[in-house]
Amino acid sequence: MQLEIRNLSKTYSNGVHALKSVSLTIPQGMFGLLGPNGAGKSSLMRTIATLQEADSGSIQLTGLPEGDIDVLRQKDAVRRVLGYLPQEFGVYPRVTAETMLDHIATLKGLANARERKEIVSGLLQKVNLHQVRNKNLGTFSGGMKQRFGIAQALIGNPRLIIVDEPTAGLDPAERNRFHNLLAEIGENTIVILSTHIVEDVTNLCSDMAIICLGEVVATGNPNDLVEDVQGKIWKKFIEKSELADYRATYRVISTQLKTGKTQIHVYADTQPVGFDPVEADLEDVYFTAITERMEVVTV
Numbered sequence: 137m138q139l140e141i142r143n144l145s146k147t148y149s150n151g152v153h154a155l156k157s158v159s160l161t162i163p164q165g166m167f168g169l170l171g172p173n174g175a176g177k178s179s180l181m182r183t184i185a186t187l188q189e190a191d192s193g194s195i196q197l198t199g200l201p202e203g204d205i206d207v208l209r210q211k212d213a214v215r216r217v218l219g220y221l222p223q224e225f226g227v228y229p230r231v232t233a234e235t236m237l238d239h240i241a242t243l244k245g246l247a248n249a250r251e252r253k254e255i256v257s258g259l260l261q262k263v264n265l266h267q268v269r270n271k272n273l274g275t276f277s278g279g280m281k282q283r284f285g286i287a288q289a290l291i292g293n294p295r296l297i298i299v300d301e302p303t304a305g306l307d308p309a310e311r312n313r314f315h316n317l318l319a320e321i322g323e324n325t326i327v328i329l330s331t332h333i334v335e336d337v338t339n340l341c342s343d344m345a346i347i348c349l350g351e352v353v354a355t356g357n358p359n360d361l362v363e364d365v366q367g368k369i370w371k372k373f374i375e376k377s378e379l380a381d382y383r384a385t386y387r388v389i390s391t392q393l394k395t396g397k398t399q400i401h402v403y404a405d406t407q408p409v410g411f412d413p414v415e416a417d418l419e420d421v422y423f424t425a426i427t428e429r430m431e432v433v434t435v
């Protein structure tokens with residue numbers, strides 16, 4: 137099973153060209169879609185989730201036992217195999233977790249009450265909310281709400297799961313829990329994790345793409361992408377006032393404050409004088425890719 141996105145484009149009525157001929161092949165497993173704010177991630181996720189139209193291009197979900205699905209045309213067929221956790225997941229504050237989940241399961245077509253009760257109970261256990269199932273959703277923390285969001289996305293054993301920026305605003309412990317939960321989702325599933333947090337992708341994803349200003353700027357296995365920049369990233373501590381000069385001379389990909397001093401990473405084929413080598417990581421890949429398209433201010 138895989139999702140094949142070909143030449144997908146979208147321009148909003150205000151003229152913003154949010155997706156520019158995006159082509160991606162997304163295999164089974166956890167796929168990370170990484171990009172800065174405004175890159176077009178949500179536009180792409182909403183299009184795959186059948187919530188908005190594209191102007192041109194195609195999306196095919198292939199290799200399903202019941203046959204291929206043309207995502208842009210067969211919306212009902214997509215919805216039957218889709219689990220979606222949107223960026224802004226609104227909950228009814230005065231409804232309990234159990235009642236809400238039961239209600240969503242009914243909407244998703246689970247008509248048998250006893251079967252539904254079992255599924256809801258199983259899901260609440262899976263996301264570790266069973267003990268608080270009778271509490272109103274309005275009393276839940278951000279992390280609990282996100283775990284509830286995953287529970288509702290898992291109703292009906294979806295084959296395609298989309299989670300849009302799920303860990304923004306979560307504390308490290310809740311993020312960890314959320315990661316573990318995502319990692320447990322079945323192997324016969326495509327999970328697309330859209331995020332601007334590089335570490336989420338490092339921890340979880342076997343394949344990924346970086347998008348920036350509506351275009352795919354890198355795609356592949358995270359380790360391979362790191363290998364591609366290995367030996368080309370260099371670091372140096374500088375005075376903050378020198379930053380503009382360094383930017384003029386070198387390809388500065390990121391700047392970081394370390395114990396009050398400014399450290400820059402630059403991309404160069406050979407070691408620039410006065411710089412030390414860096415063991416590159418996915419963050420270096422990310423900044424190398426997006427600084428080709430836009431200036432990134434990190435200090």
Ligand SMILES: Nc1ncnc2c1ncn2[C@@H]1O[C@H](COP(=O)(O)OP(=O)(O)OP(=O)(O)O)[C@@H](O)[C@H]1O
Pocket residue numbers: 148149150152153154171172173174175176177178179180332
């Ligand atoms: N409904 C809309 N009408 C007009 N412009 C929009 C609409 N939705 C998104 N945009 C614009 O399209 C571009 C891509 O936005 P999108 O939300 O897809 O990016 P994103 O990568 O998900 O960003 P973020 O992380 O900030 O949510 C942005 O410039 C955004 O302002």
